Amino acid sequence: MEQGFNYVYVLSGVAMMALVTYIPRMIPLTFMRRKITNRFVKSFLYYTPYAVLTAMTLPAILYSTSGMASAVVGLIVAVILAYRNHSLLTVALGAVGAVFIAERLLILL
Template structure:
């Protein structure tokens, strides 16, 4: 059973290495296709969103508090509030929602 873990680690290392090495070896020049360029431009943002949005809803004890904090954060970002202000505002929204729900129950 212990030798299986070494195979898993070896396969994971090979896949990780291939993901990093293949683009460097296969793509020599500048990518001129606008579709591929826009796809590659938005990959980091989409990856961050996919990892973050489920945690926003599931992290609080009450999912409605997370959804409300998300809405408030989007509105605050739209109005031009800085990141620290948005984070503090969203934390306050979750705190108030959870305190209100504890008080009501």
């Protein structure tokens, strides 16, 4: 997202996101009166968010900071905090803090 900012593209993307977010919320509540009985479909939908979030995190998290060493430190801290059931914000800021400290220490080495 550099200097030549394309508003048509960005706003189309936002509109697309809004549409495909609203549709799955709207259709069942508005039109369907029966429960999904197919066990495969129910199970598939149950696991999908976890698969998607994992795919988005790995390996992308390793390239999210100025160097892989600090990213690994951030990843480890985030996993530990998440494992201890800390809130989303605590885990996110904990990872940020760990990366910040790691980057300062790496300069000293």
